[in-house]
Amino acid sequence: MPNAALVPDDGTSSVLDAQDVGRVVDRMAHQIIERTAKVGPDVAGIALLGIPTRGVPLARRLAARVAAFDGPTLPVGELDTTLYRDDLRLRGVRPLGQTVEPLGGVTDRLVILVDDVLFSGRTIRAALDAIRDLGRPRAVQLAVLVDRGHRQLPIRADYVGKNLPTAIEQTVRVLLAETDGADAVLIADKAGSR
């Protein structure tokens, strides 16, 4: 556990350290190259869409790793799902994130949504609605760093960095160098221990 400083002493334990995260992202990049090669040689037809906050740097990393492994150069966009959530009325007003369409838009492309943790699936449902207002992709796939289970909607990921069996009251946090100073995946026993 090289980044012990990131792990608070309150029942939190580290699931992936910085090295693991790097390896997992590399594997996902390889999977994207393989799977999209089957889709067709039309490189211009693929775009990555990161979901804020941590989906955005993850999408950028995936694009960088795909390019480093001699894959295509994929345009990266950002998709804020806040306004499309089904739980807006359940608590106070949420601040808005940024939406940036990938260069060339989404219409007629294979769009790969990228997020850090897949849990209930509600964020992804919101993202699918948000994409619909941007255009009509040829297909939509989903890449997540961690799938922690407990889906509340019929949604599954196409690329999963790590399947992490959890209890529903546990919290999973992904830390990334871009947003948190270092890479790690943490799990905590009691909800809201951050």
Next chain:
Amino acid sequence: MNRHLLSAGDLDRATAVDILDTAERLDHALAGREVKKLPPLRGRTVVNLFYEDSTRTRTSFELAAKRLSADVVNFSAKGSSVSKGESLKDTALTLEAMGSDAVVVRHSYSGAAHRLAEWVHGSVINAGDGTHEHPTQALLDAFTMRRRLRGGEGDLAGLRVVIVGDVLHSRVARSNVLLLATLGASVTLVAPPTLLPVGVDAWPAATGFDLDAVLPASDVVMMLRVQRERMTESYFPSAREYARRYGLDARRMAMLHDDAIVMHPGPMNRGMEIAAEVADDPKRSTIVEQVTNGVSVRMAVLYLLLGGADE
């Protein structure tokens, strides 16, 4: 944010910047999109309650609410039960009984929005009350200044703004002075002595009578409409003299530094407070931009008031 938006003076710096940031995000979210509609206010009802004539404010609020998927009811005093003598309170309670979540109100009496906020359960947004306040106009003006001169981020610290003309009758001026002071700008009011309100010394703004003297050191010049419909006596000798002393013409515009902008809340009296060539100047005039920005800013206000859980 509070439940209501009644006065620009109620906003602290953090809230004001949050509104401007939200407006910026909403504007970007819709820019260049095929479907200019977002879903967060689905199932909410916004009533536009207008006791005074208005083109841009009413349509701007209507468009803002519709872009956020709210249902909109437009109510104008003409052709309603108001002409049968119904009071503001009864009208508002009637509309609320039909299930409105927010009331956008414009009224010729100063303080009408505050009174209304005591009577109804939903949110009240002041869209202009007499000669008192017009907070969303101040917000859209601040948004426009921030975009043009501060890269669309942060506050307006250090910005030098001069507001010129009929300050006495202007709710736009009062709201702007309050908001701009909160955002850190320094404001100078320039007007004939007869068109400055009593108690202007207590405002967070300097005052002056010589427009030529302040123009070279100004980043923003905001021209106010001479509100003849509110003038029951003569405040200046003639329109020509007013235009000569306080109007913005090409000669005066040339005194501004290169990046300075010219604003006007509209509707304009061309040739009176602003010359046509100034109003149409492609580089400095932000008058058309202000209208466009108004929709984004009102979307932000509606989202922040209605987008979360009920209290």
